[in-house]
Amino acid sequence: MEKTAGLLGSDMQLAASFYEKIIARTEGSADQDHIKLNILIDTGLKEKSAEEIAALARQLKESGADFVVPADSGWLVIRALREADVLPVVASRTGALDDALADRVIVMAGGRLRR
Amino acid sequence: MRIGVIGGLGPLATAKFMEMLARRFKEHHEAVELAVISDPKTPDRTSYILDNTKENPVESILAMVDKLAALGCGLLVMPCNTASYFYREIEARTDIKFINIVEETVKYLAQHGVKKVGLLATEGTVKSGIYRDLLKAAGIELAVPDAARQKTVSSIIYEGIKKGAPVELDAFFEVVRSLENCGCERVILGCTELSALKELYRLGDPILLDAMDVLADSTVAFAAGA
Numbered sequence: 001m002e003k004t005a006g007l008l009g010s011d012m013q014l015a016a017s018f019y020e021k022i023i024a025r026t027e028g029s030a031d032q033d034h035i036k037l038n039i040l041i042d043t044g045l046k047e048k049s050a051e052e053i054a055a056l057a058r059q060l061k062e063s064g065a066d067f068v069v070p071a072d073s074g075w076l077v078i079r080a081l082r083e084a085d086v087l088p089v090v091a092s093r094t095g096a097l098d099d100a101l102a103d104r105v106i107v108m109a110g111g112r113l114r115r
Numbered sequence: 116m117r118i119g120v121i122g123g124l125g126p127l128a129t130a131k132f133m134e135m136l137a138r139r140f141k142e143h144h145e146a147v148e149l150a151v152i153s154d155p156k157t158p159d160r161t162s163y164i165l166d167n168t169k170e171n172p173v174e175s176i177l178a179m180v181d182k183l184a185a186l187g188c189g190l191l192v193m194p195c196n197t198a199s200y201f202y203r204e205i206e207a208r209t210d211i212k213f214i215n216i217v218e219e220t221v222k223y224l225a226q227h228g229v230k231k232v233g234l235l236a237t238e239g240t241v242k243s244g245i246y247r248d249l250l251k252a253a254g255i256e257l258a259v260p261d262a263a264r265q266k267t268v269s270s271i272i273y274e275g276i277k278k279g280a281p282v283e284l285d286a287f288f289e290v291v292r293s294l295e296n297c298g299c300e301r302v303i304l305g306c307t308e309l310s311a312l313k314e315l316y317r318l319g320d321p322i323l324l325d326a327m328d329v330l331a332d333s334t335v336a337f338a339a340g341a
Contacts, residue, residue, distance in 0.1 A: 002156075012137035012149060019130040019153075029278050031125040034155040038182075039133075044146030063152065063182045114279075 002110040004036040006065025006087060008056055010045035014072040018097040025102050027112040035109035038065045046074060053077055054084035061087050069105060071097060116341045118334060119188030119211070121179045122153035124160070124195035125277050128307030128327065129153050131314045132194040135331035147338075150186045152179040160197035161239030173201050180208050189341055190214065192334050194307045194327055196246075197239045212337065219333045220303060220326040221249040229301055231256040232324075233294030235268050236305035246305060258299050264290045268309075276308040284316060295322055 005022075009015045019037065026034050040060055042048070048056075060068055067088040070078045074095070081089045090108065092101045103113055118136070122129035129151065140147045157179075158170035176198060183191055191213045193199070199217045206213050224232055232255055234246055241247075241259050250257045260268060267286050275282035294302050301324040304310050310327035312318070 012133055012140065012147070016130045016133035016137060019133065020127065023126050023130060024279060030273075031123065031155040031157070031159070031277055034123070034126045036123070036156060037126075037151070037153045039149070039151035039153070040186075041149040041151075042146060043140070043143070043148075059186055063150075063186060 002036065003066040003108060004038055004064045005105050005109045006060040006063075006068040007037060007039040007071045008045070008060060008068055008077075008081070009039075009041055009071030010043055011072045012041050012043070014097065015039055015041055018071055018102065021097070021099065021102045022105055025099065025114055026106050027114040033111070035106060035111040036064070037109070038063045045077060050080040050083065053080040054086060057081055057084050057086035067108060069101070070095070116189035116338060117148040117150055117187055118338055119183030119186065119191045120149065120151040121176060121183065121191060121193035121195075121198075122151045123155035123157055123179075124193065124198050125308055126153060126155045127276060127311045128194050131311045132307070132327055132331065134314070135327065136334060139331060139335045150183055150188055152182045154179055160195065160200065161237040164197065164200060164239035164243050172198065173204050176201055177204060177208050180205055184209050184211055190334070190337055192216075192330060194310075194330060196305045196307060196326055197237050197243075199245055200239070200243045214330065214333050214337060216307075216326050216330045217245050217249060217305075220305070220324070220329045221246070221253055221255070223329050224250070224255055224301065224324070225253040229255060231258065231298050231300055233258045233260075233291075233297075233299035233302040234305050235260070235290065235302060235309055237272060238265060238269055240305055241265065246303070258294055258297055260290050260293065264293060271312065272306055272308045276311055282312060282316075284318075287312070288320075291320065291322065
């Protein structure tokens with residue numbers, strides 16, 4: 001079942017690197033095999049209030065995202081996203097944007113993992 | 116101002132474009148906002164341009180435009196040359212300023228007094244004439260690879276980058292040199308997957324003009340001036 005992943009972060013480079021990781025770990029022979037992804041970057045994210053973060057989560061949801069991955073966001077942002085309860089939050093235990101997280105995102109969005 | 120990126124065309128080009136923006140905004144003092152709607156399910160652009168009985172990608176592209184408009188973006192950019200074939204539909208859909216990668220690249224060449232240029236792009240981009248028409252209006256001569264070399268370029272794009280498979284750089288540079296040998300002062304990387312190739316393999320050949328680099332520069336310039 002095809003879903004759209006959401007990414008919310010403050011660092012464009014980190015988000016881009018994680019996106020590349022997702023692409024590299026997705027099985028596909030064409031563009032159309034890759035997952036749908038909506039990204040919101042605000043370099044001032046860490047200074048935002050819980051309400052502002054909730055509003056960003058709602059924007060991501062309205063844009064079609066089915067879940068949100070906090071990219072490089074730090075614990076306060078992750079907590080604000082969880083408490084806002086607007087979208088399921090998908091994060092690793094350490095908050096790192098690692099291979100296991102990329103694989104979870106791919107599978108949740110309906111993509112296949114490269115062997 | 117939130118910058119809106121119409122993405123997924125292809126996904127790796129989108130990620131590399133984000134990196135280009137990241138590098139340019141690194142020293143920025145004000146907050147930068149970016150929205151990316153990446154829908155790689157968008158039907159292949161070249162397939163449709165070469166055969167209009169195939170699925171039309173325009174609806175998917177316009178849906179991305181709508182989402183970026185709803186996100187309040189003040190600027191729209193699309194790191195895909197072939198999809199620029201649909202620039203009129205995109206501009207008709209929204210009042211938001213749309214920066215056209217093909218237009219920006221031709222402007223750059225004209226500003227730098229280039230008289231003859233080569234083009235590495237998809238068959239769709241080449242056949243649709245989007246570069247050819249703008250270059251002609253600017254008085255710049257265009258050279259494209261012969262049929263066999265165009266097959267090589269298409270293969271690098273579709274069997275290489277879009278598949279995540281390794282690319283034969285020798286074959287790539289053979290095409291570049293062939294264009295240089297017929298008098299091209301610059302060779303346009305007119306497919307954002309070739310821009311991704313350049314980023315991946317850190318290709319620094321000065322003859323190459325990366326349309327996606329030009330787009331990134333225009334994006335920052337417009338965002339700064341806004």
